[in-house]
Amino acid sequence: MSTLKLDLENYKELLKEYIRTKDEQALYQAEQFSKHSMQHNISPEEIINIHVQALQEIYPEMPSDIQASMNFLLETMISYGLAYQEHQALREKQLELKSELSVAANMQKTLLSTVKPDFDGIDIGAISVPAKQMNGDYHHFVQDQEGSLGIAVADVIGKGVPAALCMSMIKYSMDSFPHKRMEPSVILESLNRVVERNVDSSMFITMFYGLYNSDDHKFYYSSAGHEPGFYYHHKDEKFSELDAPGLVLGVTPDAEYRQYVQTVEPGDMIIMLTDGVTECRQGDRFIEPEEVLEILEKHMHLPAQQMVEQVYKHFEKLQDFQLRDDFTLIVIRREV
Amino acid sequence: MDFQSCVNIKKEWDIVGARQLGRDIAKKIGFGTVDQARIATAISELARNIYLYAGDGKVCFEAIEDMNKRGLSIIAIDDGPGIEELSQVMEDGFSTSGGLGAGLPGVKRLMDEFDIVSEQGQGTEIKVVKWLR
Numbered sequence: 001m002s003t004l005k006l007d008l009e010n011y012k013e014l015l016k017e018y019i020r021t022k023d024e025q026a027l028y029q030a031e032q033f034s035k036h037s038m039q040h041n042i043s044p045e046e047i048i049n050i051h052v053q054a055l056q057e058i059y060p061e062m063p064s065d066i067q068a069s070m071n072f073l074l075e076t077m078i079s080y081g082l083a084y085q086e087h088q089a090l091r092e093k094q095l096e097l098k099s100e101l102s103v104a105a106n107m108q109k110t111l112l113s114t115v116k117p118d119f120d121g122i123d124i125g126a127i128s129v130p131a132k133q134m135n136g137d138y139h140h141f142v143q144d145q146e147g148s149l150g151i152a153v154a155d156v157i158g159k160g161v162p163a164a165l166c167m168s169m170i171k172y173s174m175d176s177f178p179h180k181r182m183e184p185s186v187i188l189e190s191l192n193r194v195v196e197r198n199v200d201s202s203m204f205i206t207m208f209y210g211l212y213n214s215d216d217h218k219f220y221y222s223s224a225g226h227e228p229g230f231y232y233h234h235k236d237e238k239f240s241e242l243d244a245p246g247l248v249l250g251v252t253p254d255a256e257y258r259q260y261v262q263t264v265e266p267g268d269m270i271i272m273l274t275d276g277v278t279e280c281r282q283g284d285r286f287i288e289p290e291e292v293l294e295i296l297e298k299h300m301h302l303p304a305q306q307m308v309e310q311v312y313k314h315f316e317k318l319q320d321f322q323l324r325d326d327f328t329l330i331v332i333r334r335e336v
Numbered sequence: 337m338d339f340q341s342c343v344n345i346k347k348e349w350d351i352v353g354a355r356q357l358g359r360d361i362a363k364k365i366g367f368g369t370v371d372q373a374r375i376a377t378a379i380s381e382l383a384r385n386i387y388l389y390a391g392d393g394k395v396c397f398e399a400i401e402d403m404n405k406r407g408l409s410i411i412a413i414d415d416g417p418g419i420e421e422l423s424q425v426m427e428d429g430f431s432t433s434g435g436l437g438a439g440l441p442g443v444k445r446l447m448d449e450f451d452i453v454s455e456q457g458q459g460t461e462i463k464v465v466k467w468l469r
Contacts, residue, residue: 049370071369078377082442086428089441093428 007037012054019058041088043081048074101161105133108164112171114140116305119149119214121335125304127312128328136163137274137326138170144181147214152187153328154207155226155274157248166203170195184209184222185259188246192224192257195250205249208272210332217264217334222257224249227275230293232300234267234336239293242270270332271296276325280315287318304331342396343383345414351383354395361397362408366468375408375466378446381438382412382462390416390459400465407448407467415459422454 011033018026037047052070055062112135116124128137142150154170156163173194177187187209195205206226212219221229225248228241246257264270280287299310308329316323341361343354358379362372379395386393393414400409419425428441440462444450449465 045370045373049368052369071373074369075373075376078373078446079438082377082438082445085445086441089428 007033007042008050008053011050012057015051015054016058041085043077043084045074045077045081048077101133104161104164105130105135108134108168111168112138112140117141117143117149119143122149122212122214123304123331123333123335125306125308125331126329127308128326129312129316129323130326131276131323132160134160134164135326136160136167137276137328138167139272139328139330140171140174142174146181148181149212149214149332150182150184150187151210151212151272151330151332152207153209153226153229153272153274153330154205155276155326155328157204157206162203166199166205169198170205170207181211183259184211184220185257188222188224188249188257189255192247192249192255193253196253199250201250203250207249208244210270210272212264212270212332219262219264219270220259221262222246222259224255224257227273227278229273230271230296231262232269232271232296234265234269239296242272264334266334267336268334269300272330272332274326274328276323276327277311277315277329279325280319281324282318304333307331340396340398342394344392344394345383345386346392348387351380351387354383355379358395358397358408358410361399362466365399365406365408367408367466371466374446375410377438378443378464378466379410381440381443382410382464385440385460386412386414386416390414392416393459405467407465409463409465410447411464412462413459418456418458418460419452419454420456422452426452 014026014029014033017023018030034047048070052067052074055070056067116126124141126139126141128135128139130136136156138152138154138156140152142152144150152174154167156166170191173191174187177190188207191207199205204225206224208221208223208226208229210219210221221242221244223244224246228243230239231242232239242262244258244260247255249255262270278287278289278292280292295311295314296307299307299314302310308331311329312327315327341357343350343357345351345354355376359372359376362375367375383395386395391414393412393416396411396413398409398411400407425440426444438446440452443462443464447464447466449463451463452460454460
């Protein structure tokens with residue numbers, strides 16, 4: 001109460017000063033007064049009340065009609081005051097939600113974390129960056145006892161929290177699979193059944209699954225409607241697409257996935273990605289597929305991890321540091 | 337001033353009647369201009385809810401005293417359909433999103449105490465209090 005009275009004194013002086021000088025200095029102070037009032041949650045009707053009281057003190061002879069008109073003004077401001085308070089409350093709530101979300105995002109990071117394995121003769125690079133707080137992309141490395149490396153890259157159509165929840169489910173299904181070597185087609189077929197049973201039909205998940213056998217350097221892969229990867233032939237210095245047509249996960253319970261195989265020669269490279277890479281946008285323009293290859297080629301001389309990081313940096317800059325979609329890129333290179 | 341006075345709410349015009357009576361009592365108790373305006377707005381909101389959703393009800397006023405405080409108690413009663421999701425109507429941004437006004441959260445902000453009892457099919461009773469400072 002005492003601060004408000006102090007403010008009234010202050011306001012009266014400011015008002016007097018302005019009426020006398022009509023000077024910008026007083027108006028600037030009025031602006032300060034208004035900011036100060038907002039910091040102290042003073043609503044517009046209270047300011048009008050202060051104004052009326054100040055007027056009464058400055059002009060004791062103020063006509064009663066004018067005074068009545070001030071009450072009228074005060075009454076019309078009540079709803080604005082309420083809207084202001086509601087806005088404050090909603091803002092606090094929003095901050096609360098934001099901090100909850102960042103806790104959830106951290107939890108997701110822990111849940112979905114995967115360790116990039118060390119393999120003799122194979123150089124591996126992986127990067128996954130969410131567009132918003134929660135990542136709707138997912139990648140996972142599995143190393144089995146027989147010396148094979150399984151790599152999964154998945155994308156939930158849709159972003160944010162629902163996509164993230166979905167991904168956690170995928171990860172736990174994959175963890176529950178037996179630890180012996182599993183063929184990509186079998187993995188996708190099992191996951192398809194899990195998704196079909198547990199996920200709302202409006203949600204689609206695509207996945208590319210590859211299995212690299214380090215004994216005979218054969219790469220087996222299947223895809224469930226996922227963005228095709230690329231394959232780099234070291235000998236011809238050429239890229240080709242790693243496409244494996246297949247239905248997205250969860251559409252029908254008995255989907256089957258064809259498995260493909262590629263023999264990996266020394267210096268060859270397998271590139272797996274999500275559409276956050278290929279559907280980068282520069283302004284309103286989607287980049288051309290050749291541009292992705294150009295950028296890959298440009299950084300190919302680097303070790304795999306540095307290569308994916310540099311490619312990411314390039315596209316991040318191209319999009320003015322505002323990712324529109326989650327970005328995941330994995331490079332596997334057989335060393336020469 | 338420990339009598340209770342009520343205004344029946346049937347027509348939109350009755351909202352004005354309720355505001356007028358509420359403001360007169362508030363003035364007598366000694367509330368200042370800003371609080372009078374807040375009380376009147378709260379009354380509007382309560383009376384309009386009766387008019388819009390129950391069709392028939394009343395708003396009652398009572399000057400109250402507690403320890404050494406004086407205040408105004410307002411009770412809005414109707415036999416309307418009741419409110420199914422109380423937590424929803426008390427949520428910010430729920431009723432106001434359609435530009436319907438302050439809603440019940442607004443009433444709660446305008447007053448010092450707020451209590452609501454509502455059963456589906458048995459009407460709603462809202463009691464609010466504003467204390468004189």
